[in-house]
Amino acid sequence: xxxxxxxxxxxxxxxxxxxxxxxxxxxxxxxxxxxxxxxxxxxxxxxxxxxxxxxxxxxxxxxxxxxxxxxxxxxxxxxxxxxxxxxxxxxxxxxxxxxxxxxxxxxxxxxxxxxxxxxxxxxxxxxxxxxxxxxxxxxxxxxxxxxxxxxxxxxxxxxxxxxxxxxxxxxxxxxxxxxxxxxxxxxxxxxxxxxxxxxxxxxxxxxxxxxxxxxxxxxxxxxxxxxxxxxxxxxxxxxxxxxxxxxxxxxxxxxxxxxxxxxxxxxxxxxxxxxxxxxxxxxxxxxxxxxxxxxxxxxxxxxxxxxxxxxxxxxxxxxxxxxxxxxxxxxxxxxxxxxxxxxxxxxxxxxxxxxxxxxxxxxxxxxxxxxxxxxxxxxxxxxxxxxxxxxxxxxxxxxxxxxxxxxxxxxxxxxxxxxxxxxxxxxxxxxxxxxxxxxxxxxxxxxxxxxxxxxxxxxxxxxxxxxxxxxxxxxxxxxxxxxxxxxxxxxxxxxxxxxxxxxxxxxxxxxxxxxxxxxxxxxxxxxxxxxxxxxxxxxxxxxxxxxxxxxxxxxxxxxxxxxxxxxxxxxxxxxxxxxxxxxxxxxxxxxxxxxxxxxxxxxxxxxxxxxxxxxxxxxxxxxxxxxxxxxxxxxxxxxxxxxxxxxxxxxxxxxxxxxxxxxxxxxxxxxxxxxxxxxxxxxxxxxxxxxxxxxxxxxxxxxxxxxxxxxxxxxxxxxxxxxxxxxxxxxxxxxxxxxxxxxxxxxxxxxxxxxxxxx
Numbered sequence: 001x002x003x004x005x006x007x008x009x010x011x012x013x014x015x016x017x018x019x020x021x022x023x024x025x026x027x028x029x030x031x032x033x034x035x036x037x038x039x040x041x042x043x044x045x046x047x048x049x050x051x052x053x054x055x056x057x058x059x060x061x062x063x064x065x066x067x068x069x070x071x072x073x074x075x076x077x078x079x080x081x082x083x084x085x086x087x088x089x090x091x092x093x094x095x096x097x098x099x100x101x102x103x104x105x106x107x108x109x110x111x112x113x114x115x116x117x118x119x120x121x122x123x124x125x126x127x128x129x130x131x132x133x134x135x136x137x138x139x140x141x142x143x144x145x146x147x148x149x150x151x152x153x154x155x156x157x158x159x160x161x162x163x164x165x166x167x168x169x170x171x172x173x174x175x176x177x178x179x180x181x182x183x184x185x186x187x188x189x190x191x192x193x194x195x196x197x198x199x200x201x202x203x204x205x206x207x208x209x210x211x212x213x214x215x216x217x218x219x220x221x222x223x224x225x226x227x228x229x230x231x232x233x234x235x236x237x238x239x240x241x242x243x244x245x246x247x248x249x250x251x252x253x254x255x256x257x258x259x260x261x262x263x264x265x266x267x268x269x270x271x272x273x274x275x276x277x278x279x280x281x282x283x284x285x286x287x288x289x290x291x292x293x294x295x296x297x298x299x300x301x302x303x304x305x306x307x308x309x310x311x312x313x314x315x316x317x318x319x320x321x322x323x324x325x326x327x328x329x330x331x332x333x334x335x336x337x338x339x340x341x342x343x344x345x346x347x348x349x350x351x352x353x354x355x356x357x358x359x360x361x362x363x364x365x366x367x368x369x370x371x372x373x374x375x376x377x378x379x380x381x382x383x384x385x386x387x388x389x390x391x392x393x394x395x396x397x398x399x400x401x402x403x404x405x406x407x408x409x410x411x412x413x414x415x416x417x418x419x420x421x422x423x424x425x426x427x428x429x430x431x432x433x434x435x436x437x438x439x440x441x442x443x444x445x446x447x448x449x450x451x452x453x454x455x456x457x458x459x460x461x462x463x464x465x466x467x468x469x470x471x472x473x474x475x476x477x478x479x480x481x482x483x484x485x486x487x488x489x490x491x492x493x494x495x496x497x498x499x500x501x502x503x504x505x506x507x508x509x510x511x512x513x514x515x516x517x518x519x520x521x522x523x524x525x526x527x528x529x530x531x532x533x534x535x536x537x538x539x540x541x542x543x544x545x546x547x548x549x550x551x552x553x554x555x556x557x558x559x560x561x562x563x564x565x566x567x568x569x570x571x572x573x574x575x576x577x578x579x580x581x582x583x584x585x586x587x588x589x590x591x592x593x594x595x596x597x598x599x600x601x602x603x604x605x606x607x608x609x610x611x612x613x614x615x616x617x618x619x620x621x622x623x624x625x626x627x628x629x630x631x632x633x634x635x636x637x638x639x640x641x642x643x644x645x646x647x648x649x650x651x652x653x654x655x656x657x658x659x660x661x662x663x664x665x666x667x668x669x670x671x672x673x674x675x676x677x678x679x680x681x682x683x684x685x686x687x688x689x690x691x692x693x694x695x696x697x698x699x700x701x702x703x704x705x706x707x708x709x710x711x712x713x714x715x716x717x718x719x720x721x722x723x724x725x726x727x728x729x730x731x732x733x734x735x736x737x738x739x740x741x742x743x744x745x746x747x748x749x750x751x752x753x754x755x756x757x758x759x
Contacts, residue, residue, distance in 0.1 A: 005389040005428060013385050014425025025063035032075070042074045046084060054086035061090060073101035080104055092118050094399065099125045106132035114172075116142035116360075117400060123147065133165035137189075140172035142360065144400075148176050163187065169213075172196070178203035185210045194218035196361070205231040216240040220276070220361065223252040229261065233268035241269060244278035244323050246364045253280035254328075262310025276323030276357075278343065278364075283308045283324060283331030307334035314338040325354050325368070345371045348381055355390035362398040369394060369407035376414035384420050388428070391415070395435050402446060405439035409452035412436065416459040429465055433457070437469055440476050447490045450480050454493040462500045470509060474501065474516055482521050486528065487536055495525075495541045502548035503674075513549045514556040522546050523563040530568060535576045543572075543585035550592040552677065557593045561602050565589075573611065580621040584672065587615065587628035594635040595680040603636060606646045613654050616661040623665045624672055627700075630658050634696040635680070638687045655692040662699050663737075667744075670707055678712075678719050685724050685742075688733045698725070698741040705748040713749040722746055 004015050018026065028034060036044045057079065065071055076097055079085040087108040093116045102121060106113070106128050113136060115121060126147050141147050163171070168187050172194040180202035184190070191213045197220070205228045208214060214235060219225060220242050232241070245253040255261045262282045266272070277283060286307045305315035308331060315338050322339030324332035332344025343357050344350035354368045369391060375381050395408040412432060440453040460466065466473050480494030502513055522542040529539045550556045569586055576582055593599055615629035633654055637644070644651040684697035701721065704712040716722065725742045728734055
């Protein structure tokens with residue numbers, strides 16, 4: 001497993017940028033029409049005149065999966081013509097190809113085939129090995145690739161097959177039931193054999209003795225193995241032996257004479273450089289025993305050179321690697337271990353080593369990630385870039401293992417939360433975020449996974465860091481808001497993130513939020529709480545979110561009105577009259593609705609106008625509620641007397657009350673509001689038919705430029721506000737107070753320009 005996360009020269013942590021060739025493949029994978037055409041069923045056919053070399057074909061399949069594209073029969077049909085395409089090395093992971101797609105690939109006389117999590121490949125496909133396996137040098141059938149096994153988890157009946165691949169050098173099988181008729185003698189080139197989780201049944205490892213080149217034997221989670229040890233001892237050329245298991249809780253991995261058993265293996269396998277006895281008791285208890293002169297007694301003998309008695313013969317010639325993860329008697333914590341590299345859980349180095357070696361053992365790897373999580377939470381991890389790499393690699397490789405995704409995401413939270421976060425480069429940040437979203441998307445119904453993912457995402461800069469996956473993140477957040485426990489932590493953190501994203505994005509993304517149903521989802525949350533007479537932070541943030549998504553987005557304002565939004569507004573006002581934050585958020589939202597001219601008639605009812613007029617006198621949240629109520633009424637009144645279709649209250653009475661409210665406000669009041677554009681306000685500045693509307697507009701500009709000159713003076717300038725205000729001052733209709741306030745705005749903007757020049 002190669003390390004992708006690197007410590008860069010400038011001290012930052014990042015991944016190597018894509019090469020030009022990788023960028024070209026990414027472009028091709030995202031635009032298959034460049035080289036192919038597609039029929040009605042989506043099946044791809046290579047365009048006439050195009051010939052793809054082996055190098056291009058192999059790299060295309062690798063990159064297509066790397067960039068998270070679904071690889072299925074329709075795409076694989078690109079390689080149907082073996083005269084114009086050529087495949088040699090095929091690695092499939094999470095592919096949905098069927099026997100049809102697999103045969104298309106194998107007709108290329110593959111050199112190497114690896115399949116992991118290819119659920120649609122069944123035992124009915126195993127005849128393809130007989131037809132096309134002659135060229136294979138490497139065959140890897142990982143988890144959920146049922147080419148040589150029954151798909152049912154409890155089905156232990158062996159499939160009657162033979163490995164008709166005479167030139168195999170590397171064979172990896174996972175969970176296959178090995179029948180006694182299975183022949184290996186013809187595999188004379190075989191050097192690497194991995195039988196992880198296979199069931200030996202009546203199969204004897206003596207069948208391997210006839211393999212002259214076998215140097216690697218992996219028997220992870222193969223049990224019982226004790227009756228096969230003598231056969232293993234006959235494999236004298238072995239350099240790597242793995243007889244580890246994932247857990248000894250069921251008695252597996254417990255040998256009657258552990259010290260003697262390990263010593264026997266060492267005496268016979270003198271070329272071993274890599275040994276894994278994790279999960280077993282083969283490391284002994286650190287104290288060896290030998291027979292005394294009295295046949296009925298034993299005496300203890302302490303081995304000085306090593307704390308693992310069975311490895312006494314290797315003290316002068318230490319192993320390159322020794323797996324001691326979760327061995328009995330905490331063997332990995334002993335001092336004198338005759339190995340250069342140890343996989344265990346005693347310290348950071350051992351844990352990271354275990355993560356690297358066990359990258360395709362998801363159950364065991366999940367425990368390793370748990371150890372890493374505790375290391376980050378309670379201690380300190382120095383090798384951040386290696387830790388990040390093993391976590392990301394584990395989560396990417398084993399997406400369907402829920403507990404691994406949970407452990408990995410919990411570890412990522414503490415890594416991202418740490419002091420090294422500021423060192424993360426853009427590519428690395430993107431990888432972390434994409435990996436989290438993949439896990440959350442795959443396990444969308446698991447609250448723990450969602451919680452971990454949401455909490456980790458809060459550590460990033462919103463929305464800048466997530467814009468590249470904005471749409472996918474919004475869908476995941478909406479699920480967390482609407483489908484998880486009401487008033488639960490997951491719902492609260494999801495709506496918080498959703499509101500943060502809605503607040504700081506542009507109009508196109510606000511439209512997307514509306515299309516996905518953000519407004520209707522928020523209204524559903526509000527309705528639920530009104531029904532139960534419950535006020536909580538979810539209700540408050542729901543109104544805030546709608547305030548944000550309706551900003552300068554008319555269609556979302558319409559969605560609010562069509563969803564009975566005004567009915568819920570009135571009910572909230574009556575049910576929770578003393579909630580300042582709630583009132584502020586609701587009136588801010590209605591301010592956005594009132595800015596849309598073709599929606600304003602829906603606000604022209606006696607009940608609504610009376611409520612808005614009454615709120616002019618509100619002292620809630622400083623001037624915010626009164627200010628927004630005046631803004632709503634100003635926009636409604638700007639449509640003219642003919643548009644005022646109610647008898648009471650009269651238009652003139654409301655305008656007088658509005659001016660009285662404006663004159664009470666302090667021009668230096670700090671605000672809880674954010675304008676991205678002054679266009680709606682400047683449109684009211686030009687409303688000469690109703691000077692009271694102009695009064696509210698110029699006061700708003702004066703207040704914002706007085707209190708926040710650095711931000712808003714520039715915005716007035718950019719949107720031609722100075723000219724519009726100058727025209728107002730020169731016009732005869734506005735009354736004196738309006739012109740006085742307009743001059744304040746111009747003077748403040750002039751000062752702002754001077755400060756910029758001096759700066």
